[in-house]
Amino acid sequence: MTDQGLTRRSLLLAAAALAASGCARRGDSPPADLVWAVGGIDAEATGPAAATAAMWNDRNPNGPKVSVLALPSSSDEQRRLMAIELGAGLRHFDILTLDVPWTAEFAANGWLADLSAIRSDVEHAALPALLASTRWEGTMWAAPYATNAGFLYYRTDLVSRPPTTWAELISVGRDAALRAGIEPFVGQGAQYEGMVVQYLELLWGAGGDLFSETGAVDFEVGPALLALRFLADARRSGFLAQDFSTMDEEGARLAFRSGRAVFMRNWPYAHPAMGGEGSKVNGAFGIAPLPTFSGAGTISALGGQNLAVSRFSRNVAGGRRFVEFASTTPSVQRMLAERSVPPAMASTYAEVGDDPVMALLRRVLPQARPRPPVARWSAISDEIQQHIFPAYNGQRDPARAVAEVRTFLELASRGGSR
Amino acid sequence: MTTSAASARSGAGPSIPGRSAAPVRRLAARAVAVRATTPGRLRATRAMLVLLILLTGGLGAYGGAVRGDATRDIATRGEPVSSDVMDAYRHLADADVMAAAGFLPGSPAAATRDRYEADIERAATSLALAAERSGGQPLARDRVSDISGALSRYTGLVASAQAGGSEFEEASALMQSTLLRRAEALQRDQAGQLAAQYDRAAGLPVVALGFGLVTLAVLLVVQVRLFRTTRRILNVGLVTATVAIGGLTLWWALAFSVSGDHLASARRHSRSATEALGQAQIATRQARASEILALLVVEPGRVSFHEEQFSARTQRLARDDGAGGALGAARQLSSSFEGPALVEAAITQAPTWITAHDQARQLRSDGRRDEAVATAVGPATAVFDQLDTTLAAAVAAEQAALRHNVDRSRAALRAVMAGTVLLALAAATCAARGIGKRMEDYR
Numbered sequence: 001m002t003d004q005g006l007t008r009r010s011l012l013l014a015a016a017a018l019a020a021s022g023c024a025r026r027g028d029s030p031p032a033d034l035v036w037a038v039g040g041i042d043a044e045a046t047g048p049a050a051a052t053a054a055m056w057n058d059r060n061p062n063g064p065k066v067s068v069l070a071l072p073s074s075s076d077e078q079r080r081l082m083a084i085e086l087g088a089g090l091r092h093f094d095i096l097t098l099d100v101p102w103t104a105e106f107a108a109n110g111w112l113a114d115l116s117a118i119r120s121d122v123e124h125a126a127l128p129a130l131l132a133s134t135r136w137e138g139t140m141w142a143a144p145y146a147t148n149a150g151f152l153y154y155r156t157d158l159v160s161r162p163p164t165t166w167a168e169l170i171s172v173g174r175d176a177a178l179r180a181g182i183e184p185f186v187g188q189g190a191q192y193e194g195m196v197v198q199y200l201e202l203l204w205g206a207g208g209d210l211f212s213e214t215g216a217v218d219f220e221v222g223p224a225l226l227a228l229r230f231l232a233d234a235r236r237s238g239f240l241a242q243d244f245s246t247m248d249e250e251g252a253r254l255a256f257r258s259g260r261a262v263f264m265r266n267w268p269y270a271h272p273a274m275g276g277e278g279s280k281v282n283g284a285f286g287i288a289p290l291p292t293f294s295g296a297g298t299i300s301a302l303g304g305q306n307l308a309v310s311r312f313s314r315n316v317a318g319g320r321r322f323v324e325f326a327s328t329t330p331s332v333q334r335m336l337a338e339r340s341v342p343p344a345m346a347s348t349y350a351e352v353g354d355d356p357v358m359a360l361l362r363r364v365l366p367q368a369r370p371r372p373p374v375a376r377w378s379a380i381s382d383e384i385q386q387h388i389f390p391a392y393n394g395q396r397d398p399a400r401a402v403a404e405v406r407t408f409l410e411l412a413s414r415g416g417s418r
Numbered sequence: 419m420t421t422s423a424a425s426a427r428s429g430a431g432p433s434i435p436g437r438s439a440a441p442v443r444r445l446a447a448r449a450v451a452v453r454a455t456t457p458g459r460l461r462a463t464r465a466m467l468v469l470l471i472l473l474t475g476g477l478g479a480y481g482g483a484v485r486g487d488a489t490r491d492i493a494t495r496g497e498p499v500s501s502d503v504m505d506a507y508r509h510l511a512d513a514d515v516m517a518a519a520g521f522l523p524g525s526p527a528a529a530t531r532d533r534y535e536a537d538i539e540r541a542a543t544s545l546a547l548a549a550e551r552s553g554g555q556p557l558a559r560d561r562v563s564d565i566s567g568a569l570s571r572y573t574g575l576v577a578s579a580q581a582g583g584s585e586f587e588e589a590s591a592l593m594q595s596t597l598l599r600r601a602e603a604l605q606r607d608q609a610g611q612l613a614a615q616y617d618r619a620a621g622l623p624v625v626a627l628g629f630g631l632v633t634l635a636v637l638l639v640v641q642v643r644l645f646r647t648t649r650r651i652l653n654v655g656l657v658t659a660t661v662a663i664g665g666l667t668l669w670w671a672l673a674f675s676v677s678g679d680h681l682a683s684a685r686r687h688s689r690s691a692t693e694a695l696g697q698a699q700i701a702t703r704q705a706r707a708s709e710i711l712a713l714l715v716v717e718p719g720r721v722s723f724h725e726e727q728f729s730a731r732t733q734r735l736a737r738d739d740g741a742g743g744a745l746g747a748a749r750q751l752s753s754s755f756e757g758p759a760l761v762e763a764a765i766t767q768a769p770t771w772i773t774a775h776d777q778a779r780q781l782r783s784d785g786r787r788d789e790a791v792a793t794a795v796g797p798a799t800a801v802f803d804q805l806d807t808t809l810a811a812a813v814a815a816e817q818a819a820l821r822h823n824v825d826r827s828r829a830a831l832r833a834v835m836a837g838t839v840l841l842a843l844a845a846a847t848c849a850a851r852g853i854g855k856r857m858e859d860y861r
Contacts, residue, residue, distance in 0.1 A: 072730035072733050077734060080734055081734050084693070084734065084747050085746060087693055088750040089750060379603065379606060407560075411557050
């Protein structure tokens with residue numbers, strides 16, 4: 001036998017051994033580690049995702065190990081990036097952090113592994129209102145990890161009690177702003193999903209909606225115009241801060257924290273920073289439910305994050321176990337509450353009794369409303385942004401903007417895209 | 419006259435059921451009589467076989483025509499519209515890069531302005547073409563008119579900025595948040611329609627194949643029974659018909675699967691060109707616009723806004739390790755002859771560009787703005803151009819492969835269409851002749 005023959009044979013043997021080990025991996029060797037795709041500040045080393053992963057890794061020394069992979073901070077960019085990779089079947093992400101309205105789109109595209117195996121545990125643990133956003137065509141594709149609801153932040157040194165109607169908010173805000181030489185209102189006015197959420201809160205408050213429960217278009221012109229004209233008037237009259245139209249959550253948070261505004265619409269995450277060092281409103285701010293047009297109750301959009309497992313993951317079973325752990329383990333969910341991230345687990349709210357954020361969430365969450373669980377949500381949101389944004393900024397006739405959104409919703413629902 | 423005739427008929431009404439039943443009964447009786455004699459049975463068998471063979475041929479030709487039409491639709495409408503839309507999208511993104519680059523001190527002003535103007539013109543032309551080719555669908559029309567309206571506002575803002583105004587950031591914001599988003603929506607709708615067209619074109623003609631197999635079985639049964647009654651082993655006509663139908667069915671199965679394979683390859687090239695490489699091109703150009711704007715603005719808040727955009731867009735391009743994002747998707751999907759090597763080249767070029775960008779950013783934060791601008795105009799422009807060219811070549815390679823595959827898919831169907839009609843007619847004639855031969859025995 002020649003040397004060459006030997007080499008060839010040993011190569012063949014090596015290849016066979018490799019192939020065998022490849023087969024064995026499925027059964028014997030430890031399952032593949034998990035990469036958890038998390039967007040923006042949540043992915044920071046001191047953030048809630050890293051803490052959740054550390055808790056899992058501590059309890060599971062034999063793996064699979066979970067590591068956090070940071071995606072861009074803009075949620076639009078997170079969605080685009082995940083869509084590009086999953087669309088091509090790439091296996092870089094195992095666990096996906098999904099904004100609640102994305103679940104349907106990702107499931108409809110066949111990018112998610114179904115979570116039927118952990119469904120009953122998840123349903124048992126989560127706040128019931130959050131479950132609609134986890135399902136698509138009857139199957140559970142994601143588990144609620146964190147929820148969210150809008151708060152009204154107000155300056156206790158300038159306003160005696162929080163207003164309950166939008167009209168009161170405007171008159172009180174204008175007077176206080178004039179007296180203090182600051183701006184009345186900051187919030188999410190830039191052309192992005194946050195603006196859509198704020199518009200929807202006004203639309204719902206005016207008695208309108210996008211779709212009815214049966215899925216038919218329910219975007220009535222009356223409430224749609226009332227909500228839009230309210231924003232446009234507020235903009236024109238200078239009630240909204242000058243840079244409102246480029247402001248996102250962070251922009252609003254920084255503006256309110258630096259004492260630039262009387263009122264702010266924002267999520268609970270902004271709360272801790274208001275009390276911290278360097279805050280100009282430390283000790284002089286309060287939180288309240290968002291007002292309504294009528295003064296009765298409060299209406300907030302339901303936000304938050306669902307966790308899902310990529311269908312292309314090399315360890316779908318491990319992924320499911322991690323998702324179950326993150327969404328149904330009391331200590332994980334308590335850790336979220338301690339960081340002012342509203343937990344998705346119902347029982348956590350009873351455990352963190354005297355925290356003001358949790359107390360307000362207990363009042364607001366039962367009345368919070370989800371964005372419609374439709375597969376084309378990002379297209380619908382984009383359409384709302386493209387028409388409502390120029391309209392509230394006085395660059396487009398509100399009636400035309402509302403008509404265009406309505407036309408799109410009808411075309412979209414006719415296209416069987418729900 | 420008509421009325422009286424009608425009433426005369428209706429007057430005869432009560433007796434109609436009895437009278438109309440009589441011919442049916444007569445027909446049934448005749449059928450029984452015909453079946454009772456061997457020549458009668460043979461005549462019926464011949465009629466049935468001819469009918470079955472023609473039906474099989476007809477269904478096959480119909481199935482071929484439906485898929486042929488769907489494939490033609492992809493070739494003449496779906497893919498061209500998709501490519502027009504991507505073309506407009508790309509040129510809009512490039513126009514913003516060129517408009518911004520024109521404000522960088524030291525950049526070749528005339529060349530960037532020429533390319534900017536060519537971009538705007540090309541984007542408008544491609545949009546008009548897409549609108550025309552897509553046949554006035556309401557959604558596409560709305561989007562195109564939205565884009566056209568915003569485009570004229572955009573060029574107006576750029577013109578005032580070029581005349582010394584400060585609108586370049588506002589112009590870019592309009593491009594990024596309205597024009598490109600509208601183009602993206604148009605592309606998304608188009609991708610949905612294209613996917614549906616591919617699905618329509620890709621299905622196997624199950625009914626025709628089923629009929630082919632049934633006809634084949636019936637032909638065999640008829641031959642076995644003929645052999646039993648007449649003791650003649652070979653009926654040339656029927657054997658020929660059997661071979662023809664068997665061959666036809668096999669040919670269909672082969673042709674449709676060959677055509678389907680070509681179509682699947684075409685789809686892959688199409689997705690590679692739009693969903694991976696096209697996205698990489700857009701991300702590259704958007705990131706380049708952010709890179710330039712970060713140097714043009716002075717307010718720290720705006721600088722960090724554009725830097726963050728640059729980072730998000732380069733993440734979309736390749737993620738931090740260079741192997742994810744749109745380039746990772748391209749590596750997975752690209753399958754043309756030249757495509758994969760070009761994608762690998764782009765994967766090595768992207769980090770070079772990001773490194774050049776980081777150098778410029780460092781220089782600026784060290785207060786050396788002129789040097790930062792020089793880096794962005796010099797080395798960063800060179801690697802950006804290189805990457806942009808590589809991506810364009812990769813898209814061209816995928817598109818050429820796509821067209822080739824669609825053509826091959828159509829050719830496979832065209833042959834089967836012509837062959838089906840001829841073979842089915844031949845089979846029907848042979849079968850009729852074959853049975854006719856047996857019938858002659860009884861004369």
